[in-house]
Amino acid sequence: MLGVAWLAGCQAMAQAESGGRVNIVLSESAPAYREVAAAFSSALAKRYPVQIDLLDTLQDQDLIRMDSARELIVPVGVRAMRRLYGLHPAHAAILTLMAPRGAVESMSGRGDMAGRDSVVYIDQPFPRSLAFIRMLLPRAEHVGLILSGDRLGELAAYRQASAHAGMDLVIETVATPLDVAQAMQRLLPRVDVFLMLPDSKVVNENTVRLILLASYRQQIPVIGFSRGLTNAGAVAAVVSDPDAIGREGVALAKYWNPETGALPPSRYTSEFSLVFNRLVARSLGLIVPEDGRELGRWRKKMD
Structure with a gap:
């Protein structure tokens, strides 16, 4: 309540x-x-x-x-x-x-x-997420995504950002959460990292354990989008x-005009934090920032 x-x-x-x-x-x-x-x-x-x-x-x-x-x-x-x-x-x-x-x-x-x-x-701007992956996994070339219909409108922008970052997107689509298990089976052998996006048809309380376990078994790092996902087993996340x-x-x-109703354009948050699951990182052989100064350097490179 x-x-x-x-x-x-x-x-x-x-x-x-x-x-x-x-x-x-x-x-x-x-x-x-x-x-x-x-x-x-x-x-x-x-x-x-x-x-x-x-x-x-x-x-x-x-x-x-x-x-x-x-x-x-x-x-x-x-x-x-x-x-x-x-x-x-x-x-x-x-x-x-x-x-x-x-x-x-x-x-x-x-x-x-x-x-x-x-x-x-x-969620985070897609180039920011890719920049984070590049810093955490410098050799990663193939980034896996699972998208529902709610996200397909952003696909062209995703592909443009990944091309600019020198990465290849490997994409599976699902209609319902019931399709996620098979999508993961098809996706994981072809990727170096799996990027979760906020999409309730893909990541929800019924699918998150499946995604994390399937990825971990194949030693594929998962990048989440919340502290909760990182605590649950994603290796890291960019979080606002x-x-x-x-x-x-x-x-x-503060720029809202009550007379006309006008508002500025939509935006992502400019503030973000980097969070890590150090146990998972260690098991995957990944090196993560150890102190606030190093975290600051990572954030600066991602701006």
Whole structure:
């Protein structure tokens, strides 16, 4: 349950500078969503009134009432984003936080927003991920990906980035999570490293163990996208933490124009961390940074 005290503390109802209002809608009450909302709301509280709600406590009529001029709706996570766009908002501006780019671009209903929506993606820009792989695995040439239909729209950009990095993408596609096991069987013999992307049809609670075990058995390093995946057995990950995503959202929201609803273009977070599973790295014979100074050098090369 989302604590009443936490909600009360985060609902800053200060006098708005220009008459706008911010409504944050959390997909669920998990700590990551709460951290994003806290970082976002605390920074905007002096500028606009801020209201925070949990998606499952709202009826469709509640969301429809938010859809008015001079309102900024901030869905946090894919569930809140999809439900909100499913109601075809016509007046409010929408700034989505913590959604994968593939899920955003595959969603219908965004074409009519006319510059009134923006996103801070939860995933990393693909060139950043490839740069990380190059530093961790200098000899890696073949990078494996499994993509669902939600990600196919990004394939051309992926291929362009990999060509620029001097790497070859080996790609399998799946329609449902049930296809992941066979896709892994076909993929692993042909790659030097497997890169996970935030895609619930590929990586979810029912497939993650299968992916990690199958890769480890064939000594193929897995690059994850969260601290949890690294703890579970991925050798490393490039991660943008919830508070960083919240701060990036604030940077966009400060340019929101309540009069027109206009928002800046969508973006990835500029802040990121490198995390490693040192036990897995050691078992794969990989050398990883040992101290903060070396980590800093890696991050600088990836910018």
